[in-house]
Amino acid sequence: MRLPNIARRWLAAIALLMLLLHLSPAHAGKTLDQIRQRAQLVCGVSTGVIGFSSADSQGRWNGLDVDVCRAIAAAVLNDPNKVKYVPLNAQQRFTALQSGEVDLLSRNTTWTLTRDASLGLHFTAVTYYDGQGFLVPKRLKLTSAKQLKNAEICVQSGTTTEKNLSDWFKAQGIKVKPVVFEKFEASIKAFFSGRCQAYTTDASALAFIRSKEAPKPDDYVVLPELISKEPLGPVVRRGDDEWFAIVKWVIFALIEAEEYGITQANLEQMKASPDPAIQRLLGGAEDTGKLLGLERDWAARAVKAVGNYGEMFQRNVGSASPLKLPRGLNALWNKGGLMYAPPVR
Amino acid sequence: MQGRRQRELGIQALLAAALLAVLWWLLDVTAANMAERGIRSGFDFLTEPAGFAIGESLLPFDSADSTLLALAAGLANTLRVALPAILISTLLGTLIGLGRLSTNLLLRGLCTAYVETLRNVPLLLQLLAWYFVVTDLLPLASEALQLTPHVFLSKSGLSLPWFGGDGSLIDLPLRGDMGIVGGAALTPEFLALLLGLSLYTAAYVAETVRAGIQSVPRGQSDAALALGLTRAQLFRLVLLPQALRSIIPPLTNQHLSLTKNASLAVAIGYPDLVSVANTTLNQTGRAAECIALIMAVYLILSLLTAWLSAWLERRSGRWAERS
Incomplete structure (x- = not known):
């Protein structure tokens, strides 16, 4: 459902007011108890980013961020479908989490110091290592972002993007002019109509914009530079350490499952594996669930619902998806990437 | 008599105090809640470096x-588009309003069609349409038309050539x-915002002007005319x-709406106050503070406009008495 702008501002204002007036349910009890009581996880997602969180024509949500919600619902409620998705725009997202409207924000959100230290939130773990890049028309014959002197650059507001843009070009001593749009659709329409000489956003989205939104994808090229680090991951409210630990460790379990080669398909056979690490992860040996306040087979349930991290990646953004993004930084640590989970033991 | 007056004053003072107490309580609870949840608050971010660029300023x-x-800079951009738009919409609206009273059938029809079309299509759609028409029609920057x-x-x-920024007198494109x-x-x-706001508001101004003139009794x-005044004299001296006096108050409302509607700028990439405040809100996460700032600025703008209009109204009253 897409509400008109004014209505969404009002909703944001009302959410804020709820926070101010202490009417929110955030203090009613521990997050886990509440989720169990209502038998539903409330997950804040984006208003539509293909591959990460977007609703299909039947209104079913899917994507990498959505799979994180499903995995947590499976671990906590034993049913990946017991999730209510709340689409939030960039302005609303933190307020919605602060006010207790959502249990978890799983919405391609960059982990930064300001956000971690001043918003009353905790970033849990990184589910996607992204970076900001540039899409340019081929006719400009550019090979590097350093050639964008005096260029006008179309950008969508409400993200870390504007600041990165300004920082990077300042460091290079190059002047550029941002043209900032509130809506994704307007920003790419302006770019493809030739209003700007470049479009900038996270590299994960550039590939999709080029292949799906460009009138002729071959007329556009993504420049090689990535000008920022964008570690994206789920966020929880401060003040509930148990819930913070659950979200963090479900994600670690998904990464660990990939490392041990446990997949959605071979999960049942793996349960009989003699490897103690696999036994521990899947609940065959000691009961790690008890420590988190979950059932013994919490990790197995998560893997059964969405597969391991690698499977999630391939299905949503990787080779089995329309985005066809390479694993790159998001490969496992022992395969040249940065995905590294502390040991589940 | 005096007792009653004092009683009334007393009640009013009590009400005002109660209102202030409620406001103070709201602010206090907000601050306490935010502190309890580890959310930083305050306006200290205003003096920190912004960290983002503004496209045009x-x-x-x-x-x-x-x-x-x-x-x-955002506020200056809001005013940069609102003030000319107020001027254009008032002039254009007046002409169209008069056109709607014309005895010429074609002119009257055209003006009515203008008002009905522009008034009945949402402004946001008009702005987007203007913007994409403008950008689609113009040549690429590398093939600029001289x-x-x-x-x-x-x-x-x-x-356009403009005054030079760094030492030179004239800065030539x-x-x-x-x-x-x-x-x-x-x-x-x-340009799209100026055009969209001016044309849209002109339709409302036209109706205000028409209604104002029609409010003068036909007699x-x-x-x-019976006294031998020409039509121009009739218009200038009588109508x-x-x-x-009946046009200025609703006209002020139109000007206020126009200034507030300028906040739709963010949809078409113009860096107005709301656009800059939105970016600030996202960079700092200070939602309550940024929204309060926007509200305060628009409140001040509106009060200034209302005050200006009251002053104009008094003057027009005096003018009416003189003539």
Whole structure:
């Protein structure tokens, strides 16, 4: 459902007011108890980013961020479908989490110091290592972002993007002019109509914009530079350490499952594996669930619902998806990437 | 008599105190809740460097400047589009309003069609339509159309010579690798917003003007014509002074709406106050503070406009008495 702008501002204002007036349910009890009581996880997602969180024509949500919600619902409620998705725009997202409207924000959100230290939130773990890049028309014959002197650059507001843009070009001593749009659709329409000489956003989205939104994808090229680090991951409210630990460790379990080669398909056979690490992860040996306040087979349930991290990646953004993004930084640590989970033991 | 008056004053003072107490309580609870949840609050971020650039700005602005300056640049951009739009919409609206009263059937029909079309299509759609028509029609920045020496028209806007920034007296726009370099540019975002706001508000102004003139009793026109006044004299000496008194208050409302509607700028990429405040809100996470700031600024703008209008009204009253 897409509400008109004014209505969404009002909703944001009302959410804020709820926070101010202490009417929110955030203090009613521990997050886990509440989720169990209502038998539903409330997950804040984006208003539509293909591959990460977007609703299909039947209104079913899917994507990498959505799979994180499903995995947590499976671990906590034993049913990946017991999730209510709340689409939030960039302005609303933190307020919605602060006010207790959502249990978890799983919405391609960059982990930064300001956000971690001043918003009353905790970033849990990184589910996607992204970076900001540039899409340019081929006719400009550019090979590097350093050639964008005096260029006008179309950008969508409400993200870390504007600041990165300004920082990077300042460091290079190059002047550029941002043209900032509130809506994704307007920003790419302006770019493809030739209003700007470049479009900038996270590299994960550039590939999709080029292949799906460009009138002729071959007329556009993504420049090689990535000008920022964008570690994206789920966020929880401060003040509930148990819930913070659950979200963090479900994600670690998904990464660990990939490392041990446990997949959605071979999960049942793996349960009989003699490897103690696999036994521990899947609940065959000691009961790690008890420590988190979950059932013994919490990790197995998560893997059964969405597969391991690698499977999630391939299905949503990787080779089995329309985005066809390479694993790159998001490969496992022992395969040249940065995905590294502390040991589940 | 005096006892009653004192009682009334007492009640009013009590009410005012109660209102203030409620406001204070709200602020106090908010601050306490935010502190309890580890949410930083306060306006200290205003003096920190903004960290983001603003595409076009009347005030010279750099990303190393403070957030306060960024918001000021945003406000200047709001006024830069609102003030000319108020002027254009008032002039155009007056002409169309008079056109709707014309005895010429074609003129009257055209003016009515204008009012009905523009008034009944949401402004946001009109702005987007203008913007994408403007950007689609104009040539690419690298193939800018040269209107006269040093005046270029392209998707980057209308580039004009302007006062030099760094030492030189005049800054001339020139062709560069990325399009036009130098000079001052009226961007497509600015032009579309100016056009959209002016045309939309003109439709309402036209109705206000028409209603104001029609509010003068018909007998007055008949009497003036019977006295031998020409139609121009009738309009200038009889209709306008009386009509103005009923036109100015609703006209002020239109000007207020126009200024507030300018916040739709963010949809078409014009960096107005709301656009800059939105970015600030996202960079700092200070939602309550940024929204309060926007509200305060619009409140002040509106009160100023209302005050100006009251002053105009008093003057027009005096003018009516004199003539």
